[in-house]
Amino acid sequence: MLMPCWLVLLAAQQPAQQPLLPQPIARVDVRPAAYALKVGDTLRLNAAAYDSAGKPVDGAVFAWFTSGGFFEGRVDSTGLVSAGATGTLNVSAVARIPGRQIKPTIGMARITVLPLPAAKVVIASKPTRMLVGTSLVLAAEPYAANDDRRYDPVAWKSTRPTVVDVNPFGRLSARSPGQATVSVSSGTATDRWTITVVPNTVTRVALAPGDAAVRTGDVVRFAFTATDAAHRPVSDARPEWSVAPVGGGYAAVDDEGAFVANEAGSYRVVAALGSRTAEAFVRVAPRNITRPSTIVGRLPLKLPAAELWLHPDGKHAYISTIGDRIYAVDIADPSRPAITDSVVVDARIVNDVMTTEDGKFGVMTREGASTRKNGIVILSFEDPAHPKPMSPAACTAPTCIAATCT
The missing domain is CATH 2.40.128 (Lipocalin)
Structure with missing residues (x-):
């Protein structure tokens, strides 16, 4: 079993000329031995050294160290712990007696660093206008005041479900013309905005390009168009995008219609606007960027x-x-x-x-x-x-x- 570097250093600092005396410190107690802090909080730890009879050892001094993570926090020379990031921090108090060559004795404390509560809920793209009969799924992400990502559940609500309905997963459905306020909350953090639902005059939808042939990793940016009976563009048309392999494979398409495939194969991209859909197919070939390598020189090194x-x-x-x-x-x-x-x-x-x-x-x-x-x-x-x-x-x-x- 390897001795930690700081124990080696402590041992090296003891005077070599003094004989090794019986171990006067049997144990070190750190109080509190376990504690939970929120990010940004501090805690003063106290250490005490005892002999084999359970009596306090006079003259003992302590060196403080942390392990288990760098960003989770730190401890100073007086035992003050500062919590930095969510996680677990192990704090060690190493006892010694100045002027005496003894084996360092260690006491431990385990500090759990808890995240701050949600202070805001972020939604990447909030629609302000929707067409009757269309739907959208929104992703809401809670964040703490220090911008740490939270993973608490969120709750959705609509002030007028007959105009805009929203389910527990963030799927908005425009039911009838009018206005409704949609809110999403996590703990005490809430975001809300107003959505106006207008009549749906779309009679035709299309994607461009209709078909594409690319290699893995290439991005195809599809353009969605929606027109009314007079062939005029409908500006409030915002489709839901999806992609599925024809057979096997993996690909993705984002909310703006950007498609990319990780695996070769054929894929069907669909943009749905209510009951109307437009589709396109993408044939993806392997990238084939490999090429043979040749060793032209060598360099011996002392270290790996x-x-x-x-x-x-x-x-x-x-x-x-x-x-x-x-x-x-x-x-x-x-x-x-x-x-x-x-x-x-x-x-x-x-x-x-x-x-x-x-x-x-x-x-x-x-x-x-x-x-x-x-x-x-x-x-x-x-x-x-x-x-x-x-x-x-x-x-x-x-x-x-x-x-x-x-």
Whole structure:
């Protein structure tokens, strides 16, 4: 079983010349041991050390750490917990006695971070006019005051169901001419608006293009038209879109008629306006973008490689590692790649590295730091062969020298 990095560091900080004494601390109690906070709230934890007889240990000091998530919250050196995002935060209090070489003893508390209640309900597109006999399905999403997405149930209501009826799933049905106010609520959050229902004069509907042939991933934007008996466009016509495979396959169409298929096959796209429908068919072929690759050069590395990012100049590349660094590589001659520099950080894994579009700046992400301070390091790529941390503030390790952060 591997010892956590912070325990290793605590042990390393003890004076090596002192003999190991009997363990004076048998347990550490953290109070409260379990608690629930809302996002943005704080809680003061208290720790106490006891010996094997259950008596308090005088002179014990505590170091506080968190685990289980980075965004969920943090704890400061005094045991003050600040809740950041929904989730679970495990807080550890590590006890030691200054000046004595003892085994660190740990107490734990489990903090559950609860979301804030719904403060608003967002509807992507709210119709203000509908034709008699037509229907639409709306999606409502509750959000907390800090813009965290909520997943509470929503309730729909219409002030005049004989004009606009709405079911529990957000399906609006225009019944007769007139006006009605539709509302949707989640907890105490409510949104409402007025819909005017007008007579339906549509006699013909159509889709363009009628048929299409594309490849997987291509987008087909269908245009829906509705006209009356005099062939004049009816502007308030808003159809319901659907798509189904002819056989097997998967595709989607949005509320604006944009179609895209993930799998090859034939698909039927339907736009329905009340009892009238228009349809189109799309034949989708495989994209077939694969091509053979050829190895033209090799580059031995001391650490396992993770990801590769090409600089916009096409002459340099950067390799992240399952380790503490990224490599800068000269690929002007692909058959002879050469390491030109590296950026070393306090980490066990460097997940990603990428540059901005102009190639002047970039970022690398890291985790597994000995200080438990993970995150990103901002880099300058003005010299593509020698990336550098932007400033010592961006490098949380003890020293930051030139292009190497150690």
